Structures are given as C-alpha cells and as structure tokens.
Amino acid sequence: MHDLPARGFWEVPPDEDNHQREDRADQVGDPPAPRRDDVVEQEQLRIDGLLSxxxxxxxxxxxxFSPA
Structure with a gap:
C-alpha cells in the first residue's frame, strides 16, 4: 500500500533550539539597486560613443567614395 512504515508517522524529529542563529544578521546582503539617474547617464554615454x-x-x- 504505502512505502513508509507505520511508525514513520509517529516519529517526529525534535526541534533544535538554536537561538544564536535567529539573532544573527544575514551573511551577505543584496547590493543596492542602481539609481535611475546612473542608468540613464550610462545609456547616454553609450549612445554618444556610438554616434561618434x-x-x-x-x-x-x-x-x-567621393568623386575626385
């Protein structure tokens, strides 16, 4: 019927009380998003370079190809 033995439903692993992990800050934070002004300026510089x-x-x- 089922692959699990009946006792598998009774046995629940105990929770570990590790309060040190809860109080810790994240190890690596996300970098701030680029400002819209910076993105627009980079795009403008790229366009200026292409036009040049x-x-x-x-x-x-x-x-x-100009006539001599």
Missing amino acids: FVEDVVAVLRSL
Whole structure:
C-alpha cells in the first residue's frame, strides 16, 4: 500500500533550539539597486560613443567614395 512504515508517522524529529542563529544578521546582503539617474547617464554615454563612431565611419566612407 504505502512505502513508509507505520511508525514513520509517529516519529517526529525534535526541534533544535538554536537561538544564536535567529539573532544573527544575514551573511551577505543584496547590493543596492542602481539609481535611475546612473542608468540613464550610462545609456547616454553609450549612445554618444556610438554616434561618434558612426560619424567617423561616415567620414571615412565619404573620403573613399567621393568623386575626385
């Protein structure tokens, strides 16, 4: 019928009273979330860098393909 013996339901392991664990702080806390201003600033710097790169590529292409 069941795989567990009948006595398995009677035997409950005793609770350990370890009050030291309850009073301790967490070992590792979560880092604070990035501020929205920082995220926006990083995105803006990345966009500015990409625009600068694209402008450089366009300048090179114009110099290669411009009529002489």
